[in-house]
Amino acid sequence: xxxxxxxxxxxxxxxxxxxxxxxxxxxxxxxxxxxxxxxxxxxxxxxxxxxxxxxxxxxxxxxxxxxxxxxxxxxxxxxxxxxxxxxxxxxxxxxxxxxxxxxxxxxxxxxxxxxxxxxxxxxxxxxxxxxxxxxxxxxxxxxxxxxxxxxxxxxxxxxxxxxxxxxxxxxxxxxxxxxxxxxxxxxxxxxxxxxxxxxxxxxxxxxxxxxxxxxxxxxxxxxxxxxxxxxxxxxxxxxxxxxxxxxxxxxxxxxxxxxxxxxxxxxxxxxxxxxxxxxxxxxxxxxxxxxxxxxxxxxxxxxxxxxxxxxxxxxxxxxxxxxxxxxxxxxxxxxxxxxxxxxxxxxxxxxxxxxxxxxxxxxxxxxxx
Amino acid sequence: xxxxxxxxxxxxxxxxxxxxxxxxxxxxxxxxxxxxxxxxxxxxxxxxxxxxxxxxxxxxxxxxxxxxxxxxxxxxxxxxxxxxxxxxxxxxxxxxxxxxxxxxxxxxxxxxxxxxxxxxxxxxxxxxxxxxxxxxxxxxxxxxxxxxxxxxxxxxxxxxxxxxxxxxxxxxxxxxxxxxxxxxxxxxxxxxxxxxxxxxxxxxxxxxxxx
Numbered sequence: 294x295x296x297x298x299x300x301x302x303x304x305x306x307x308x309x310x311x312x313x314x315x316x317x318x319x320x321x322x323x324x325x326x327x328x329x330x331x332x333x334x335x336x337x338x339x340x341x342x343x344x345x346x347x348x349x350x351x352x353x354x355x356x357x358x359x360x361x362x363x364x365x366x367x368x369x370x371x372x373x374x375x376x377x378x379x380x381x382x383x384x385x386x387x388x389x390x391x392x393x394x395x396x397x398x399x400x401x402x403x404x405x406x407x408x409x410x411x412x413x414x415x416x417x418x419x420x421x422x423x424x425x426x427x428x429x430x431x432x433x434x435x436x437x438x439x440x441x442x443x444x445x446x447x448x449x450x451x452x453x454x455x456x457x458x459x460x461x462x463x464x465x466x467x468x469x470x471x472x473x474x475x476x477x478x479x480x481x482x483x484x485x486x487x488x489x490x491x492x493x494x495x496x497x498x499x500x501x502x503x504x505x506x507x508x509x510x511x512x513x514x515x516x517x518x519x520x521x522x523x524x525x526x527x528x529x530x531x532x533x534x535x536x537x538x539x540x541x542x543x544x545x546x547x548x549x550x551x552x553x554x555x556x557x558x559x560x561x562x563x564x565x566x567x568x569x570x571x572x573x574x575x576x577x578x579x580x581x582x583x584x585x586x587x588x589x590x591x592x593x594x595x596x597x598x599x600x601x602x603x604x605x606x607x608x609x610x611x612x613x614x615x616x617x618x619x620x621x622x623x624x625x626x627x628x629x630x631x632x633x634x635x636x637x638x639x640x641x642x643x644x645x646x647x648x649x650x651x652x653x654x655x656x657x658x659x660x661x662x
Numbered sequence: 663x664x665x666x667x668x669x670x671x672x673x674x675x676x677x678x679x680x681x682x683x684x685x686x687x688x689x690x691x692x693x694x695x696x697x698x699x700x701x702x703x704x705x706x707x708x709x710x711x712x713x714x715x716x717x718x719x720x721x722x723x724x725x726x727x728x729x730x731x732x733x734x735x736x737x738x739x740x741x742x743x744x745x746x747x748x749x750x751x752x753x754x755x756x757x758x759x760x761x762x763x764x765x766x767x768x769x770x771x772x773x774x775x776x777x778x779x780x781x782x783x784x785x786x787x788x789x790x791x792x793x794x795x796x797x798x799x800x801x802x803x804x805x806x807x808x809x810x811x812x813x814x815x816x817x818x819x820x821x822x823x824x825x826x827x828x829x830x831x832x833x834x835x836x837x838x839x840x841x842x843x844x845x846x847x848x849x850x851x852x853x854x855x856x857x858x859x860x861x862x863x864x865x866x867x868x869x870x871x872x873x
Contacts, residue, residue, distance in 0.1 A: 596726070612735070615733055615743070616742055616743040619713070619733070619744070620743055620744075620748075622748065624711075624731050626732050627734055627735075628719065628723070628726070628732075629719075631719055645723070648723060649726050652723075652726045652727040653726055656729035659729075
């Protein structure tokens, strides 16, 4: 896989009423598009993901793409069969235009002058890319968590442009609990003096705030069971309490590590914009809360997957979505995978999820529609 | 005793009777669809549009492998996803005895389906009666292989009991086909004594009977 750029020739209209010009979309592809362009699978990434979904850019890269155990030659999403596309979302910080990009109007970074974007805006940008790649109808759009929201938005906004979708560990709207966590995460970044209202530079970046935000969010991706099993009350490199407020417990050390790793690859302003996009996500916003009406235009066959210990996107929300599609007499499959991993299960339960994804895609590729 | 061979035959007969009810393009819902093999057959042979409900994760995954749309769920939670008459046929195959409230489920399936096909095990079969009467022990056979304490079957009925429940709920029995084990003639004469089970085709009554 090799990162590529697609620069939109026309401005991108946004839900907030503003438009973005000079938008760049960073994307990667794997596999080969077949002659009738019927084997394209779009992968939509989660909050902290990027376009690098599988494989390595160079053999010596220490880590492959973020969903490499799912996607690749001979894997569950087999790049010998399918043409896989993944792009960085707008508002992101991994190559696609976002708040740290240069505003062509001023020649300076947007920072907080970047327009507030929505999940639908992300999907609008992806649609342009997919058109550009010559794909009229995607075989499937597949994603988990925030990626799952994009999947659902695709199914609702562009029903004619996809044959099927797989929405994993997601919901048709962001819950008040989710919004609350995002709020606290952004407050943590705001409290870092280096954030400077979103206007910071290379020497002083709000690392402490961003790390705190990530640590908080990371807890919501795990479960009581997985934390207990992984760390228990174990102490980190010591036999007894230190009777101070530095790190004592293994779980504290783990979170510190997660926070530190995150600030190396993510940007605080992007965190603002992307979390805000998820806060605003609500498929029923224009139907007065009526989900059955909100999904009435969906024609693609869907598979919806949740995980039993995921308390961030609980099974009941996925089930509600499946019910709404069924009441529109759409073809839907729903499964709750038993797992102790919490929300993170969508990246960890590869074997179970992988079989389902592989078999669903194979069937969707076979049926005439 | 009802042996394994009879049981397999019995299930095959049930499925044959049920598949004959399906016309091309029909929407069919199978409650407790297992690996989806029967729905796949209805889809392939009868051109039905199918949906299965199944509680077991491994079975759901096998449905997906079979290309059968399936919703993982518990029938005791109701059928909220199905509006009135949204299916042409709702199938409940050898499952009613495992349901917490068979009466509520029956009302639900005749609401969701224009018709319902329910195959039931007959607890009034002479062999069951003999085991209880003669040995004083809870009946066990190939259809009911469990002990009383580990059985998932919590609501047994005889064919007469089932008919009585339908009458009480105002559900019309369109047809009933007793399944014979080894005495076809006797089964015809006294199904509640000789049939191992039966397939009932049900519809809701326009006006529920009041009695």
